[in-house]
Amino acid sequence: MATKRQRQSIVSALIALLETRDWQDIGLDDIAAEAGVSLAVLRSVFDTKVAILEAFVRDIDETVLAGDDGDMGDEPPRERLFDVLMRRLDTLKPYRPALRSLAASARRDPVLAASLNRMALVSQGWMLTSAGIHIKGLLGAAATQGLVVAFARVLRVFLREEDAGLPRTMAALDKELRRGERSFLRLERVSRPIRRGVRRRWERPASAQADPEDPAGAASSPA
Incomplete structure (x- = not known):
């Protein structure tokens, strides 16, 4: 052992x-x-080798989460998430040469790319939680995947930037989070009537549901 x-x-x-x-x-x-x-x-x-990489990603997650000082409660959600993700990028700074190599390999290896996406979904779920952002169901899954894609775009800037203060990276992160916030609000508006319809369909009182022995009622019941 x-x-x-x-x-x-x-x-x-x-x-x-x-x-x-x-x-x-x-x-x-x-x-x-x-x-x-x-x-x-x-x-x-x-x-496997992927399992070793997962352990590295988990260590990064734990370092970022341990750095949460709890002083972001009064900030808007986007600002809280910005702070968390900048903390993640600061944690990743020493590993940029390895991350550049990994990114280049992932562009040639779809299996590796899929594994990295799976790891990123878990990590970004924790980042959202650290920022106090809780979105459930399919909407939450879509938001998390969107954040994975947005952060991948920011990483491309981060891996090339030479300025220690990361001004270009911060600008890219701010741009991606603003764009992501707009996309999420549009998706939330579109999905709201659908979710209300599903709730009405499955939360009808028993008296309003059709008699299972009534042929007419059976024909109109949900499949």
């Missing part, structure tokens, strides 16, 4: 290798050698 230190060494080894190699050229044996552990130790913690 691997120790916590060995687990961190494995995650760090993958990120270090990504700085000089493509994702497709890194094997589990390479990661074990870089981390200074045996394959048996690596296998006791991680099933």
